[in-house]
Amino acid sequence: MTTTTTEPATAPAPARARRPVKAAAAVTAPTPERISSQIAYLTRVLKMPTIGRTWEEIATQARDEGWSHAEYLAGVLERQAADRESAGSMMRIRTAHFPAIKTLEDFNYDHLPSLRRDLLAHLATSTFVAKAENVVLLGPPGIGKTHLAIALGVKAAQNGYSVLFDTASNWINRLAVAHNAGGLENELKKIRRYKVIIIDEVGYIPFDTDAANLFFQLVASRYEQGSIIVTSNLPFGRWGETFSDDVVADAMIDRLVHHAEVLALSGESYRTRARRELLAKDRDN
Ligand SMILES: Nc1ncnc2c1ncn2[C@@H]1O[C@H](COP(=O)(O)OP(=O)(O)OP(=O)(O)O)[C@@H](O)[C@H]1O
Numbered sequence: 001m002t003t004t005t006t007e008p009a010t011a012p013a014p015a016r017a018r019r020p021v022k023a024a025a026a027v028t029a030p031t032p033e034r035i036s037s038q039i040a041y042l043t044r045v046l047k048m049p050t051i052g053r054t055w056e057e058i059a060t061q062a063r064d065e066g067w068s069h070a071e072y073l074a075g076v077l078e079r080q081a082a083d084r085e086s087a088g089s090m091m092r093i094r095t096a097h098f099p100a101i102k103t104l105e106d107f108n109y110d111h112l113p114s115l116r117r118d119l120l121a122h123l124a125t126s127t128f129v130a131k132a133e134n135v136v137l138l139g140p141p142g143i144g145k146t147h148l149a150i151a152l153g154v155k156a157a158q159n160g161y162s163v164l165f166d167t168a169s170n171w172i173n174r175l176a177v178a179h180n181a182g183g184l185e186n187e188l189k190k191i192r193r194y195k196v197i198i199i200d201e202v203g204y205i206p207f208d209t210d211a212a213n214l215f216f217q218l219v220a221s222r223y224e225q226g227s228i229i230v231t232s233n234l235p236f237g238r239w240g241e242t243f244s245d246d247v248v249a250d251a252m253i254d255r256l257v258h259h260a261e262v263l264a265l266s267g268e269s270y271r272t273r274a275r276r277e278l279l280a281k282d283r284d285n
């Protein structure tokens with residue numbers, strides 16, 4: 001036989017029973033100060049500092065606008081989630097080691113009319129990262145390759161993916177150090193933890209055979225597992241010169257472009273344009 005309760009199941013529980021966290025609070029009537037300090041304590045314990053900071057302000061809004069308890073709860077939790085997300089984005093952007101922060105919003109599309117905006121907008125959603133696909137940015141100096149690579153990296157970080165930026169020569173140095181210490185596999189594994197790696201400036205500095213092999217291993221180890229955004233001033237047809245080996249270069253390009261968007265940018269250097277505009281302004285003054 002089941003025991004019956006004196007109250008219907010739907011009846012609101014008395015204030016004492018609703019506060020199970022601290023038995024002591026059930027005995028003494030909760031003053032506003034006591035509630036404040038309890039919330040301060042609990043939000044600290046639960047690591048929800050945003051709620052600790054904003055619950056009063058949101059409560060005022062809730063009272064003014066006649067929110068239900070559930071709406072108020074959703075409101076404070078939402079604020080906490082938004083803050084946590086943006087803190088996460090900021091942290092991922094910080095740890096990506098971008099040489100400068102460049103964004104798609106700062107990018108002047110009029111300078112590159114042939115660049116497909118719809119494609120960039122699609123890349124900005126970072127679905128290519130979810131699918132472990134690559135982005136290759138090719139073009140002459142100053143055209144905006146590094147800018148776009150960073151901007152896509154920033155978007156990926158904001159979309160929740162870990163990113164790591166470096167130049168091709170620094171990536172090679174990092175792998176060479178690991179290789180010499182007998183820890184190449186381990187290093188490649190560590191790098192695979194990043195959902196996106198950006199390899200900037202392939203082609204400016206030629207690599208010897210050992211370096212080319214290390215680079216190949218980096219690309220091969222991420223094939224269909226993690227995204228690479230790579231920039232180069234050289235068309236694929238000339239990568240053999242950089243890697244001192246056409247066969248290695250071909251095998252690498254094969255893996256890189258199998259699942260990739262290749263953006264071949266062409267036009268005038270943005271640096272030259274900026275300089276020309278500056279000179280013109282000087283002349284006019
Ligand atoms: N379309 C653009 N809109 C706004 N700024 C741009 C644009 N293109 C380039 N820039 C700016 O011009 C400078 C040079 O661009 P970036 O460094 O991206 O060129 P790059 O193609 O990587 O050149 P390099 O091959 O010499 O490394 C950067 O400060 C970048 O922010």
Ligand SMILES: [Mg+2]
Nearest residue numbers: 145146200201
């Ligand atoms: Mg560059």
